[in-house]
Amino acid sequence: MRRRTLLKWVSGCLGALCASVVGIPGVSFVLQALRKSGSDVDRVRRVARLKDLPIGKPVAVPIVGAREDAWTVHPDEVLGRVWLVKRPSDAKDGAEPTAQVAAFSATCPHLGCAVQHDAKENRFLCPCHRAIFGLDGERVVAKKGSQKNPSPRAMDLLDCRLVTDKTTQEVWVEVTFQKFEQGLTKKVLKA
Amino acid sequence: MQSFLNWLDARTDYRQLLAPIRNRVLPAGPRWAYSTASCLLWLFIIQLVTGLLLMLSYSPSTTTAWASVHFIEQSAAGHFLRGVHHFASHALIILCGVHVVRVLLARAFQAPRELLWVTGLLLFPLMLLWAISGNPLSGGLKGVSQIEVEGHIIGSTPWVGPIIQRILIGGEEVGHLTLTHLYFLHVGLLPLLVIGLLLFHIGQVYRHGLSVAELGGPHDDVSHWSAPNLTNLAAAHPLAMMPPRLKYFPHQTVRNMTVLTVVFGIVAAIAWQHGAPLDAPADPTLPHTPRPEWYFRSLFELRRYFTGDWEFVATIIIPAAVLGFFVLFPMLDRKCSPRVSAVLRVLVVLCGVGTWGGLTGMSYLRDWKDAEYIASSVEVDALSARARELADRSLLPPEGAITLLRDDPKTQGPLLFARHCASCHSHVDASGRGLVASEPSAPNLHGFGTAEWISGTLDPQRIASAHYFGKTKFAEGDMVSKVKELFDGIEEVEAVKMRDDLKLVAQALSTEAALPRAAAAGHDAQAPIVAGRELLSGRLSCTDCHRFHDKGELGSAPDLTGYGSREWLLGMIGNPQHERFYSGDRNDRMPAFAEDTEHPERNLLSRRELNLLVDWLRSDWYEPPMTSVPAKPRNPILAGN
Numbered sequence: 048m049r050r051r052t053l054l055k056w057v058s059g060c061l062g063a064l065c066a067s068v069v070g071i072p073g074v075s076f077v078l079q080a081l082r083k084s085g086s087d088v089d090r091v092r093r094v095a096r097l098k099d100l101p102i103g104k105p106v107a108v109p110i111v112g113a114r115e116d117a118w119t120v121h122p123d124e125v126l127g128r129v130w131l132v133k134r135p136s137d138a139k140d141g142a143e144p145t146a147q148v149a150a151f152s153a154t155c156p157h158l159g160c161a162v163q164h165d166a167k168e169n170r171f172l173c174p175c176h177r178a179i180f181g182l183d184g185e186r187v188v189a190k191k192g193s194q195k196n197p198s199p200r201a202m203d204l205l206d207c208r209l210v211t212d213k214t215t216q217e218v219w220v221e222v223t224f225q226k227f228e229q230g231l232t233k234k235v236l237k238a
Numbered sequence: 239m240q241s242f243l244n245w246l247d248a249r250t251d252y253r254q255l256l257a258p259i260r261n262r263v264l265p266a267g268p269r270w271a272y273s274t275a276s277c278l279l280w281l282f283i284i285q286l287v288t289g290l291l292l293m294l295s296y297s298p299s300t301t302t303a304w305a306s307v308h309f310i311e312q313s314a315a316g317h318f319l320r321g322v323h324h325f326a327s328h329a330l331i332i333l334c335g336v337h338v339v340r341v342l343l344a345r346a347f348q349a350p351r352e353l354l355w356v357t358g359l360l361l362f363p364l365m366l367l368w369a370i371s372g373n374p375l376s377g378g379l380k381g382v383s384q385i386e387v388e389g390h391i392i393g394s395t396p397w398v399g400p401i402i403q404r405i406l407i408g409g410e411e412v413g414h415l416t417l418t419h420l421y422f423l424h425v426g427l428l429p430l431l432v433i434g435l436l437l438f439h440i441g442q443v444y445r446h447g448l449s450v451a452e453l454g455g456p457h458d459d460v461s462h463w464s465a466p467n468l469t470n471l472a473a474a475h476p477l478a479m480m481p482p483r484l485k486y487f488p489h490q491t492v493r494n495m496t497v498l499t500v501v502f503g504i505v506a507a508i509a510w511q512h513g514a515p516l517d518a519p520a521d522p523t524l525p526h527t528p529r530p531e532w533y534f535r536s537l538f539e540l541r542r543y544f545t546g547d548w549e550f551v552a553t554i555i556i557p558a559a560v561l562g563f564f565v566l567f568p569m570l571d572r573k574c575s576p577r578v579s580a581v582l583r584v585l586v587v588l589c590g591v592g593t594w595g596g597l598t599g600m601s602y603l604r605d606w607k608d609a610e611y612i613a614s615s616v617e618v619d620a621l622s623a624r625a626r627e628l629a630d631r632s633l634l635p636p637e638g639a640i641t642l643l644r645d646d647p648k649t650q651g652p653l654l655f656a657r658h659c660a661s662c663h664s665h666v667d668a669s670g671r672g673l674v675a676s677e678p679s680a681p682n683l684h685g686f687g688t689a690e691w692i693s694g695t696l697d698p699q700r701i702a703s704a705h706y707f708g709k710t711k712f713a714e715g716d717m718v719s720k721v722k723e724l725f726d727g728i729e730e731v732e733a734v735k736m737r738d739d740l741k742l743v744a745q746a747l748s749t750e751a752a753l754p755r756a757a758a759a760g761h762d763a764q765a766p767i768v769a770g771r772e773l774l775s776g777r778l779s780c781t782d783c784h785r786f787h788d789k790g791e792l793g794s795a796p797d798l799t800g801y802g803s804r805e806w807l808l809g810m811i812g813n814p815q816h817e818r819f820y821s822g823d824r825n826d827r828m829p830a831f832a833e834d835t836e837h838p839e840r841n842l843l844s845r846r847e848l849n850l851l852v853d854w855l856r857s858d859w860y861e862p863p864m865t866s867v868p869a870k871p872r873n874p875i876l877a878g879n
Contacts, residue, residue, distance in 0.1 A: 080405045080415065093840065099829065101661065104676075109523070111839075116300060116413035125523045158390040160383075160528065166676070174527040174610060175387065176542070197545045226410075230394025232547055237410060 089225055097209060097218040100133040100148065105164050105171070105182065107131075107153060110224045128153035128161065129205060129222055130171065132182050150207035150222045151184045157198040159229045171202065199232045258444050262486035265447075268493055271344075274337040275443070276494035277501055281330050282436070284502065286429070288323040292316075293425060296375070298417040301638030303377030304519040308629050308639065311516060321509025327369050329505050331533050334362050338564075339587050345579065347568045354442040357435050359564050363557075364432050366533060371424040373531065375417060377639065379618060382520035383528035385420065386412050395550045412520075517622040519639035524621060527614040529605070536597035539604075560590075624649055627862050651854020654847055658831065659683070679709045680828070686855055687751030687802025693744035698722045711826045716783065717795070724778070739773050743780070746770025751802030755857050774798070792817050807852040808832075811843070 094108040107128045114124040130151045151171075155162045160175035170187060171180035176197040179187040184202035188195065206223040226237040247253045253260075264272070295316065297306040310316035338358065341347060347355035370388065374381035385407070393403035408415025484490075518524065530538045537553065544552040567586070571579050605611050621643060628642045635641055643649045655665055656673055662680040666672035672684055682705045685691040694700040695707075695717070702708050702718050712718065724740075725733055746767045748756060775781045781790030786798040797818040800806045809818060812832035815825045832841040832848050843851065853859060 077405060080408045080419070081401065083410070099842065107657070114411075116411075117409070117415045119301065119414065158387050158394075160387070161522075161525070163525070174614060195542075195545045197542065197549075199545070199547060199549075228393070228400070229390045230549065 089223065091221050091223050093210070093219045094129060094150075094222050095131060095220045097133075097148070097220060100131055100220070102133050102135050103182070104169070105130045105132045107164070108222075110222070112224075127224060127226070129224065130162065130164070130202075131207075131220060131222075148207055148209065148220050149184065150205040150220070151180075152203040152205055152225070152227065154203070154226065154229075155198065156200045156203055156227065156229060156231075156234075162202065173198070199230060200234060203227045203234055260485075260487060262444070264484060264486055264490055267484050268486075268490040270493050270497070271340060272490060273494045273497035274333060274340055276491075277498045278330065278333050278337055279436075279440075280494075280498045281326050281333065281501070281505075282432075284326050285323060285330065288319050288326070289425065291319055292323060298375060298421040299414045300377060300412075300417060300520070300640070301414075301636070303375060303417050304516075304639035305377075305629075305634045307376045307378075307516060308626070308634075311513065317513045318506075318509055321513040322506060324514030325505045325508050326502075327372065328532075329501055331365060331369060333501070334365055338362060339591070342564075342567075342583055342587060345571070345583065347571070349568070349572075351442070351446050352568055354439060354446065355568060356565055357439045357442070359561060361432065361435050361439065363561065364428060364435070368424065368428045368432065369533075370531070371420045371428060374420055375424060376514075376516060377417065377520055378515075378517040379520050379524060379526050379622070380515075380517050380528065382412055382416075383526055384530060385416065387528055387530075391549075391553045395554050399550075515622075516626065517618060518625040518643060521640050521643065524618075524643065525614065526618055527611055529611075532598065535601040536594050539597040539601035621649060628860065631860060631862065645850070646859060647850045647853035648859040650847070650850040651859075654843070654851045655854070658842060658851070662827070678704060680826075681706050681710075683855060687748060687753055687807075688756060689741075689744045689748040692747050692802075693741060696721055696740040696744060698725050720783075739778065742766050742770035743773050743778065744770070746774060747798060747801050750798065750800050751806075751856065752804075753802070753856055753858070793821060796820065802856070804852055804856060804858070807855060808848060811848060811852065 090112065092110060092112075094110070095106065100106055107130050109125040110127050110129055111123055112126045114121045114126055130153050132149045132151070134147055134149070151162075153162050154160075155173040155175065155178055157173060157176055157178050160173050162171050162173045162178075162180065164170075165172040165179075170182060171184075172178070173180075178196055178198035180198070180202045181187050184204055186196045186198055186201055203225075205225060208221050210219050210221050211217070212219055228235040228237055292310060295306055295310045297303065307320070310320055341355070341358065370384070374385040389403045389407045389412075392406060393399050395402075404410070406416075406419060408419040529535075537557065540556060541549060541552040544550075571582065574582055624646065625639070625642050628646060629639065652665075652673060655663075659665075660673050660675050661677065662675055664673060664675040664678050664682040665684045666674055666682060667684050694705065698721050700706055701721050702713050707713050707715070707718060724736055728736065747770070749767050771786075775786055775789040780786065780798065783795040784790050784798045785792050790798075796810075797806070809816060813830040814820050814828040815822065815830060815833075820826070820828070829842065831843040832838070832845065834840045838845060
């Protein structure tokens, strides 16, 4: 190797070394955003008493918990909302009592706006891009030939069960609140 | 002065450095059309200056962003600077479009100007990105929900989308890091990129001069251009021989400055008149229907036609294809004869502007016809005005602006009432405005505790109406029959006397509520109240069933002591079956909203919510002193986001 080539090579390496000393922590600092936050989701919560839910009319309940936001923690924040739909109890005999209430995340699976209840038609409506869902959470096409439903999938069904309080003997609805990725045809848990 | 400049020049050679600018010649003379470029540059500099100044007081974080922007708005200078910064960004985007169209029509992208064309085209999306990274920085409802949706749009792009989304948002959800990341983009990375590209762009302008086409010369085949010609086009061109050759400075400069003054004058006037919008502090619990800025409306509309997994076609593929088409357009153009090229370029401009305008117009038209969207915009405008009103009242707490509307009974009351009460109770005023129960089966609570409301319960016609107890089991109850009895078989003269007495009772009872509005209106004259109280426990024998201070017993009818007061309502809503209210089976379907004091989380209403609801029912909220200038109603659609 010629002296000149070696010198070029050495200066290049030293430059690259210095650049990497800034570059590597720099990139990892930027990628910190990919870490999972410690917000209080995935926890089972009692959200409503069964007797307080009207049949066939959805009720939105807030999911309250601690929300971590970088350097602050908000102890009692509304993390999201859940739509509870109580079906008429004329279900077949022997059906599980949990089947009586369905819980849907109020976050639109399309782009994450808040799904609202359209009282006129008694169905769900996302006002952002007019995604329409039935009370069963499935997508609905408003009219034949009209605009397609923008949502890639049905509303996200959440785990939901009925429990009896030991002291008051009241039946409560318990929901496991989870968040799912938006804009996908499949329901993927937020990683 | 001159000697100082000579001294400076001897040391810095600045005259030679500035020579290309000072001696620049426009072979075809100055033109108004050339002004778009200079106007863009000056607007860009105005953005840098106003932006830097705003940085003096701005603080990016979810707790401080809105508060610091509101602080900036408090001073006339801050208000104006922020207004200029806001509206100049819109002007920049419009001018960028005009500039690109002008260059396209002038065929100024031909060799050797390809890099000029490409850098100019790249500056356009960067400018848009710069604008949208700035909109959420105010921490307002619209800007923050826009970036949320934009994040999801990026996130639904295959492969790299989710990673870019996370980095842009700074995590899973919009928070402090979203604002610091956007701030980094807005005042750090994007300005560096834009300045870099811009310097290159301007360097190319000086290197290549104006294009043959712009000079109005013959559309020669460019392949014969040799290297020396490229560096000094003016000399190579026949027009270069034609005297007189006006220098750029000041002949073009004066045109540039005139155009800039007009454009900036408009910007400054709007900024002075209206200021930049500041909507309610972002709060995911507030209802809101986000819409993109006008320059993204066409993509917003386009997205309606690509749903599901195909959405990225509208959000990524088509915009990238359009950009790619323009970047490669010079190659297509080179293959065309001058005449075909002219037709083609006009066609491209017409199609481009037509499609963009058509999509944008359709999107606005859709909103114009969408009553729900208009209602939601009006609501957001009202919330925004309310938030500013509350923030003007005093400085903000350390938790930030989000508490403004969260702790405001006027804002939260209707939401809580609609969620928890309006399945049975209405809350409508005499003209029928307000919240109507889905299945009215309980009294209308508008004005509860006022003398007017109470007098309805003492009126034999009204007490059994649907407005009061008509749809409850009390319609057949003791109170209704008692009130009817009062008027049974009495002469008209006595009935008039009775009505006057009952008016006194209503007035006496309403002072128990101690409503802030009633006190302010002076409805607390002492004499009638004393008379009313005496009637209550004396001749009218209300205290046979009700307790009133030291008269009567609890247990058979609601306590009239402090009737409608804050404390009374907290108790009543918390647990109507308490012996003070409707104990045992006398309660008609009213749920207890906060009976469990040991496990408050099991109650339907938290303590905070209950307080807000009660304050709202009692109209106990802050109202600013009346101002002489009524706020101008804003058009919810044209007002933009």
